[in-house]
Amino acid sequence: MLSDKELQEIFEANPEAFKNLATQDEDARLYEILFETLPLLHQEIIVPEIADKVVETLAWQASKSEKRKNILFVLSIGLAVCFGILLVVTFVPQIQLSFKGLSSYLAFIVSALAVFLGVEFLDKKLVWK
Amino acid sequence: MTDDHSLINRVIAGDRHAFRWLIKQHERLVYSVVWKIVQNQEDAEEVCQDVFLKVYDKLPSFKYESKLSTWIAKIAYNQALSYLRKREGLSETIERGETNFKEKFIDSSATPMEMVENTELKTLLNRAIEQLPVHYRTILTLFHLQEMSYPEIVEITGLPEGTVKNYLFRARNLLKEALQKSQPLESFRG
Numbered sequence: 001m002l003s004d005k006e007l008q009e010i011f012e013a014n015p016e017a018f019k020n021l022a023t024q025d026e027d028a029r030l031y032e033i034l035f036e037t038l039p040l041l042h043q044e045i046i047v048p049e050i051a052d053k054v055v056e057t058l059a060w061q062a063s064k065s066e067k068r069k070n071i072l073f074v075l076s077i078g079l080a081v082c083f084g085i086l087l088v089v090t091f092v093p094q095i096q097l098s099f100k101g102l103s104s105y106l107a108f109i110v111s112a113l114a115v116f117l118g119v120e121f122l123d124k125k126l127v128w129k
Numbered sequence: 130m131t132d133d134h135s136l137i138n139r140v141i142a143g144d145r146h147a148f149r150w151l152i153k154q155h156e157r158l159v160y161s162v163v164w165k166i167v168q169n170q171e172d173a174e175e176v177c178q179d180v181f182l183k184v185y186d187k188l189p190s191f192k193y194e195s196k197l198s199t200w201i202a203k204i205a206y207n208q209a210l211s212y213l214r215k216r217e218g219l220s221e222t223i224e225r226g227e228t229n230f231k232e233k234f235i236d237s238s239a240t241p242m243e244m245v246e247n248t249e250l251k252t253l254l255n256r257a258i259e260q261l262p263v264h265y266r267t268i269l270t271l272f273h274l275q276e277m278s279y280p281e282i283v284e285i286t287g288l289p290e291g292t293v294k295n296y297l298f299r300a301r302n303l304l305k306e307a308l309q310k311s312q313p314l315e316s317f318r319g
Contacts, residue, residue: 038273047160051152054181
């Protein structure tokens with residue numbers, strides 16, 4: 001008479017020998033019934049529709065994160081503008097002073113800008129034609 | 130879309146159809162692991178969705194050290210156990226679980242015919258498996274229903290191989306005793 005442990009070991013090591021054993025030993029027969037029935041339980045599992053729900057949740061999460069990013073972007077631009085205004089207001093005297101210092105060079109800057117734009121225009125019109 | 134490698138690359142690249150395919154390939158495995166642990170359809174569905182969302186997040190860190198199915202089953206196992214802990218504290222010990230099982234299926238004073246009246250073998254086994262301690266029924270499911278090997282079960286559960294073998298032996302033994310008690314052997318013979 002084999003123990004339960006021995007019977008289970010035979011089943012795992014040598015299924016054919018176990019089948020033969022099951023015709024003679026009552027415990028082995030019970031195990032055989034068990035081992036034959038267990039895989040059938042797997043076929044009976046009805047799996048609900050998961051894929052669509054998961055993909056929908058992913059899409060929803062992505063749009064939520066996109067919205068959050070957009071809000072963050074707008075907020076950061078707003079903050080940058082506010083910071084710029086604050087800087088201008090704080091440094092108005094210094095800014096005025098530096099513009100005064102530039103006034104003597106203004107003619108030079110404007111003519112240099114005009115030459116640059118002229119060359120760019122010609123470049124577009126003639127070279128890239 | 131056959132091998133895991135290309136499927137994973139496509140999912141990581143943001144291909145939702147590939148991810149849907151990945152879910153379809155593994156939903157039965159995930160659902161059966163989760164179901165055996167939480168034993169409630171609504172909870173099981175919720176946990177399964179969480180499992181696949183986690184798979185999607187963690188997929189870029191998958192190292193190909195095990196099969197994709199084993200890796201997914203491990204996530205399912207841990208997610209379901211953590212859900213169960215939150216739901217009911219997972220306070221039942223293995224010993225207490227075994228005692229409960231024996232009280233219901235082996236030591237019951239009901240006669241065999243009373244116990245299995247109008248009940249088929251599969252229904253009886255399903256009921257019995259539901260009453261097994263959570264680790265027993267999960268390992269039994271992975272081995273017999275999912276046909277996984279010991280190394281794979283060790284990988285999924287994180288339990289030592291000796292413990293896995295011992296739990297599987299105990300689970301089969303309890304089920305055999307339940308079968309023995311429930312019906313005379315003759316009635317099972319075709």
